[in-house]
Amino acid sequence: MPVSPAMAEDLAVAIARLYEDAELALLEKLRDALEQGIDSPLWAEIKLRSIGDLRQAVEEITDALQQDANGAVAEALATAYGRGRQAAVAEVGALDIGRELQARRVLPGAPAVDRLAASYAEDTRPLYVRITRAVIDAFRSVVTRSSASVLLGGLTRRQASQRALDQFAARGVTGFVDSAGRSWELASYAEMAVRSVTARAAIEGHIDALAEIQVGLVIVSDAPLECPLCAVWEGEVLTLGPQSGPHTIRMEHAVQPRGLRAAFRAPETVAVHVAGSLVEARAAGLFHPNCRHSLAAYLPGITTRPPHHPTPGTTYKDTQRQREIERNIRMWKRRQAAAMDDASRRRAGAYVRKWQAKAREHVAAHPDLRRKPQREQIGSAR
Structure with a gap:
């Protein structure tokens, strides 16, 4: 059974829902804080004095979100890693090596899972700081702009506040910008991060299991509607080892003849063209978020190139x-x-x-x- 990012997609969706609910709660907190006392002539002065209350409310939401999300991610990673291992068992289960792998009981609490959980927590930690800052900055901006609009005439305070609030809502709660300069909504960024890390857990569970039984090659599926980053790797064989770049190797056929006569013959071998390493392919973009490709064990002499879709x-x-x-x-x-x-x-x-x-x-x-x-x-x- 091939392994792919889609194998852990349901886990990412469930966690992304936490962020979606938090985003809605933050937006409603901001709206309610602005709307309260909006007809008072001292509205702007009152609002600026109440920033501390809004900050506390926002921090309560973000603290709860961080705690719930990190716990849910740790559990999802263990599940995804386990699914990856089971995919490896299903792939080679009919062979002797498959029965050997099936007999093993490896708990997915493993260092790989802990490492991925720690990586996710570290990658998203700045996000929670950004949430509070974004909401407070938006609050100040709305109050200042609305007051100026009323003084200049033409708009009521409610109309001016709504216009500024609409602009903030249109770009999302955080306007988070990643290292590549792309702007993300809160829930979208969180979903991307979770999908990436759970997909990695499933793939690592799969390749860890294959490595235990000395299966060192995998093959990439042919997926419909592929992006340019992935197209170059479709149907290609990759090594789980460190050697990068295209090369050809000779390997023993995965199924060798049995019997007395076979015992005195040299093992049958086949030539395998390897496009590069899995590490190299992933660094080039394979298995990015929303990637449709899957990975399967490559068994020399048995596995064939996948058909084009x-x-x-x-x-x-x-x-x-x-x-x-x-x-x-x-x-x-x-x-x-x-x-x-x-x-x-x-x-x-x-x-x-x-x-x-x-x-x-x-x-x-x-x-x-x-x-x-x-x-x-x-x-x-x-």
């Missing part, structure tokens, strides 16, 4: 358009949650329905795509 009428660009539609649905749901009056709420809801209709049309026009409602959520709207 044509997708007529659908391209990788079409998948990226689907992601764009999902981002717009989430954006308008955030604006709906941030609405300070019924008119703004109805307007945002109308745009949510408009983009949901676009999602249905896009999927209907491309049968190879599947709609994933969880990618359109930020939590239940008010």
